[in-house]
Structure formats: C-alpha cells, structure tokens
Amino acid sequence: MSPSPSPSPAKSVVADLLLWALFGAGLAAALGAGAVLDGTRQDVATIAGSAVALVTGTRLARKPGISAFLARPGTLWFLFLFNGGAATALYFALHGVKGTVAAAAMGLVALGAAGGIVARHRGVAHP
Secondary structure: OOOOOOOOHHHHHHHHHHHHHHHHHHHHHHHHHHHHOOOHHHHHHHHHHHHHHHHHHHHHHOOHHHHHHHOOHHHHHHHHHHHHHHHHHHHHHOOOHHHHHHHHHHHHHHHHHHHHHHHHHHHOOOO
C-alpha cells in the first residue's frame, strides 16, 4: 500500500482559514456571550466558545511559523510577565470564583512561558 499523498496547497490554505475562523468564532462566543445571552445559555456559550478556542488555538500553535515565534526568548518573557501581571490583577479585581478561575488560567499561561524560559536557559551551554 502506498503512503497517502500530502494535501495540496489549496487544501492546506482552506484548512488554515477554517482553523483561524473557528478560533475567532470561539473567542467571539466566549467573550461576547454576556452581551446577548443570560443565565444558563450564557454559561454554555462561554464554555463552548472557550473549548473551541482552546482546541483550535492549540492546533494553530503547532504550526511551524507560530511555533517558532512562540519559542523566541522575547516572546516567552512577554508572555510570562504580561500573563503573570494579568493573573495578579484579575485575582484582586474580580471577586469569588470568577477571579480565582481567571487568575488560574492566566497563571497557567505564565507558568508555561516560564517553563519555556527555563528549558531554553538549560539548553544554553555556559563556559
């Protein structure tokens, strides 16, 4: 049996556009649900939009160009400092469970960036 052929450039572009569109739609649903919905429907739309954005964002981050950008030291430091600061601000600005969950989510991104910084630092040979 022969190996499956690689996708044509046109299919790849269409797949990338669909992935970006789903990512944008997920973010829009997660962030905009409160403006048009309320109650349980708002919660469901927010969670579903967040899940779609998370899955598609993860797939987008694995693309070679984006992956290379996210691995740069300047990008890692920015992500670490910005998300760490945002986590702290969200914890104190929002009260209750919302503040804790928002701070934890931003803190996880900051910790991921810190892990990238440490891994990159360990990979550099010191004379």
